[in-house]
Amino acid sequence: MLFNSFIFIIFLCCVVPIYHFLNRRYRNLFLLGASYLFYGYWDWRFLSLILASTLLDFHVGRAIYHNEDEGRRRFLLFLSVAGNLTILGFFKYYNFFADSFAALASVFGLKLDYAHLNIILPVGISFYTFQTLSYTIDIYRRKLEPTDSFRDFALFVAFFPQLVAGPIERAKHLLPQIEKSPSATAEDFREGLALITIGLFKKVMIGDTCGRIVDQIFADPKLYSSPELMMGLMLFAIQVYADFSGYSSIARGTARFLGIHIMVNFNQPYLSANITELWKRWHISLSSWLRDYVYISLGGNRKGTGRTYFNLLLTMTLCGLWHGAKWTFVFWGFLQGSFLAIHKLILRGKKATLGFTYAGGRSFFVFLCKVVWTHALFLFGLLFFRAQSFSNASYILKEFVFWKSYGFDRQIFTIVFTYYFVTILIDVIEYWTKDHAFLLRLQPAYRTGLYFATLGITFVYLFQARSYPFVYFQF
Amino acid sequence: MREHVRFFLKMTLTFTIAMVLLELFLRFSATTTPSVLVDDDMFGKMMKPSTDVTFVNEGLRIGRINRYGYLGPAYAPRKEEGTVRIALMGDSYVAGHHLFDRHHFRYLLEQGLNQLCDSHVEVLNFGFPALNFEQMYLYYEVFARKFAPDFVIYVIGTSSLNQPSDEVGPRLVVTDDSVHISYAFRSSKRFAISKRLSPLKRLALYSLLRKGKQIYDRGDAPKVIFDKFFILARGSGRSAEKHSVPVERPERKAINRAIVRQLGMSNREGGPVSIIVTRGELPRGFVEFAKNNGVAVWDPSARLDSLARSGIDPNWWAGSQRKGHWNQYAHRVIGDFLVHKMLPFIKSLAKGQKTLRDPDRAP
Known part of the structure; x- marks a missing residue:
């Protein structure tokens, strides 16, 4: 179901x-x-x-x-x-x-x-x-x-x-x-409804609608130009996040209806300023599971520097394998492990910065640059995560290097920008309020209007579109 | 009481603002494309000129309706000296809202012919979703004719012959040996309502609701809502579909035959050469009738079958995992098929043979 x-x-x-x-x-x-x-x-x-x-x-x-x-x-x-x-x-x-x-x-x-x-x-x-x-x-x-x-x-x-x-x-x-x-208490029901509303919107209106475009492009990348392929990759980043974090929100909301609290799985990962932070905010339950039962079992960072990096690489490669029985997933995991290891190397024992504290315009600009860079790294990895094969991934990479467009770039840009804007806007509100059920901060009258509009449109869309299974079901 | 009114007002205000924002989201993210049609006194509805379109259905299309109101490059009604023009008339198969223009057989036909012959060839796509044969003919008469094509290719299937015409649009009236176009729809109530609703139709939200209503009208709502339980309740004992011989509905036969007679007359009298290209099997009687009236019927199904035998289903869309219109590979085959069929005519036209009475005689 x-x-x-x-x-x-x-x-x-x-x-x-x-x-x-x-x-x-x-x-x-x-x-x-x-x-x-x-x-x-x-x-x-x-x-x-x-x-x-x-x-x-x-x-x-x-x-x-x-x-x-x-x-x-x-x-x-x-x-x-x-x-x-x-x-x-x-x-x-x-x-x-x-x-x-x-x-x-x-x-x-x-x-x-x-x-x-x-x-x-x-x-x-x-x-x-x-x-x-x-x-x-x-x-x-x-x-x-x-x-x-x-x-x-x-x-x-x-x-x-x-x-x-x-x-x-x-x-x-x-x-x-x-x-x-x-x-469940009245508060549980209120919070559950808010989480389900946000989750359904993310999953159905953002994730599924992105997925329709992404699936077309990745089904046969050779038919598409460089901007179209770039759109496919960027929308996949939105799809996989909206889909999975939407699912997690619905799961949390549903559990709250039964009076049960389940853990937060996503914490605005696309607002991370470095790859270590991203992995602390992305699929938290899996990252922490791998840390506790694989990385630590392998010795963690207790057996010397070399072994620490090896453990990191191995854990993340296994993380890739967990995601799917394909070498592209294994490579994706290895890539993430490498990024984490390199970041650890750069930090030289210091702790990675988590979160952003405003200290003037310059600090915000630096934070923004770091967020974009981290996202670019993540996108690069996602190419292997989504591509059907290494040959498809390398074809797409080649198209990115030897950029070729057949026009309609403005339309492509509009689509990508809209999805990023809406997804990041929800994340920024969550980040700012430190609350996934941020709709509860609104007065009941405003909240009710928003529920009617959002759920109404989501259900109408759901009625006339094919239900997309969750991306992570296959894992 | 005042509290309740205030609550209601606040709620309505937020609802309205949220709907506006959702409309913008649906529109800019191409989740739902607002209707690209506008009401028209000549054809009932026309494509809105200079409109960007993004369709995500069985396939993906990002493109534009040109400033003259048809698909593909904007070729002006007045054509250059020495240019050969081919007009493609058809339904959604020709409109091709599921693939990019560069993958459409229109583009491939144009490219192929321009590479292989000395004349400059322009292929214009007058495809319009859900048209039947009568409407295709009328669309040519009221709109495409202005673009002075030398050849008119009608891409039709059995459904094009049998599907009833839209109420809001001109009709072909057959009287004995002659035909004329009736524009009675202009005074119809439905056209008036349609015109009144036109600002609404420009909304993505309206499109979304309309699609939902279509599903409801088809009676698919219980299936969507109850999913497997509906299938269980109804039982899955559906008999396998048998291949049936295509037949022409008696009530559409007179109109279809009258159109073919008109096309044949035009072919004989040196007007633009009309050709029928089949998309699927056509009733044998209709094909014979067309040929007897000097209208060639070209059937690319052998090419499509060989594509299928090579392991590529011409109607399979891998991205959406469903069957539907011709996919990019099928368009490639159709484009190639038409290039080779059309080439002798284009060449003979260049040699000064102005009239081509029987296109079927081509090598």
């Missing part, structure tokens, strides 16, 4: 009142059923995977906690990690590694007959796998006590607002809330 569909709105309108009418004892059971319905709506067969992952980590988590023998604990952790990664690896990476291996073998003149499988990638598998993994790892690290309720744990894994595209929640944050089966 897509958030940007009428069926989800109907689903939400049924789930929220029933949840609040029910006795607290039955709320989680009901929510678990609703979450499975939400997930099974794509394909009910996917439910078996989520159940397998839930069963494995629930029992392994308890076993780790109740076991004092370090060797046994490590073995149990290995069981959980291997079990989850096997599911993920098979469904997401089997063909990637099989194809890559066959291609490598063919370089040496070997022809490998292996079975290329037609596997459907289950929606959101990377997200819930990482979420359940963090549960067992935290128990192993003695940072978390396991829950005794299978129902609550199953709901923690399958909680529908954040099941298919995050935020990748930590058990320490989400489980205690689930265990309480809270009721």
Whole structure:
């Protein structure tokens, strides 16, 4: 079920009142059923995977906690990690590694007959796998006590607002809330509505509409001129951000309707003045997951300078692989790791500046230049993220170098400028107010007018356009 | 009470301001293109001259309606001495609102002919979405004729022959052996309402709402809203579509035949040479009738089939993942097909053979 569909709105309108009418004892059971319905709506067969992952980590988590023998604990952790990664690896990476291996073998003149499988990638598998993994790892690290309720744990894994595209929640944050089966307050409803309105607008009116242009251009880049390709790339930057941050806002808003707070996943990343800051503001739940469970597990910055850079590169390359089973994603991750490593090198041990403090016109100008430079670096990386292949990416790069236009540059500029203006405007307001539900700062009368207009147009557009799945569903 | 009124006023004010801002967003981001049509006393509606257009549908088009009110380069009605002009008449397949002009067969035909022959060739795109054969003919008569084409290519499919004409527009009246154009629509209520609504039509918001209404009118609303549940309730037991032999609807037959007779007469009398190019299979009876009346019918389907056999579906749009009009590769094939079909005529025209009575005799 897509958030940007009428069926989800109907689903939400049924789930929220029933949840609040029910006795607290039955709320989680009901929510678990609703979450499975939400997930099974794509394909009910996917439910078996989520159940397998839930069963494995629930029992392994308890076993780790109740076991004092370090060797046994490590073995149990290995069981959980291997079990989850096997599911993920098979469904997401089997063909990637099989194809890559066959291609490598063919370089040496070997022809490998292996079975290329037609596997459907289950929606959101990377997200819930990482979420359940963090549960067992935290128990192993003695940072978390396991829950005794299978129902609550199953709901923690399958909680529908954040099941298919995050935020990748930590058990320490989400489980205690689930265990309480809270009721939403009036404030929760107000904030939830504001978040959903902003999220839907971002997703449907910005992300999806950008996506229609981006998909055309990247489907066959050779048909397009340099300005058109540049438009495709810049609009993709807007699309991926509006789409994912819009999703996260809707997820947060939906959870608030159920009285549950889920973490912020995006914090105006395009207003970052350096790449380190950008990665602290972009897909925060994944960045922090990778930091806590990969980078730190590899030794972090505790094993010398060289090893720190290596760990950074490796973590970000894995981040690329997490995004998709394609070498272009791996390269994108490696590129991001390189940018971070170079920035770390430039900083020479100093901490990266986060945020902007106004200290006169010059400081603002310098900040603006840094923001533009950071965005340009990010755009360069996104080219590999979005291109279907390296040959397409290199073709596009060549077109950027040997600029060639067939006219209509003014129209192209207008489209790109409009999308950037609206997206950045929302970000600036959020940045300024330090509030994602900034609409609540308006008087109720003004706010209501804005809701009617924004939601009205969003729904009309949704009605007449094809619902676009979220970009991050494929991951 | 006063509090409520104040609340309502504030809410209305914010709503209005938000709608204005949303209108600007929709317009400048090309999310919804406001209607490019204006009311016209001759044809009911015409493309608004000098208008930038961006269409994102099955494909992408960024372009402009030229200052004369048609698509592509602005060739003035008066043509230069020695210039050969080809007018393309057709519906959305010819208008090509889903691809750039440089990928359109209009451009490829013009380029190809200019490279291969000594005459200067200009190809004018008078494509207009949703026109039927009658309307294409009328559009030529009331508008395209002014541009003095030497050749007029009608691109039609079976739907062009069978689709009823728009109420708001001229009609062709057939009486025995003659035809004349009726402009009765000018006094119709619908035309008057359409004219009154014209400022609204220039809004992107209006376009957005109109598209929604079209879906509602088609009866697709339950499917959009209830998604899989609607399909479950209705059942998925639809029988596979069978290939049916194209037929001409009896009520449209007289009009279509009258037009063909007119085109044939023009071909015989040294007027602009009219040619029919098919987009899909046409009823056999119609094709025979056209040929018997001296109107050539060219069928590029063999070329398109060979494109499909090479692994490229001529109607598949990879960007939007759906089937639709001819894509860029199909346009390339059509352009090439027409270049080779037209070349002998252009060359013979250059040699001074002013009248080309039977274009089908071409090698």
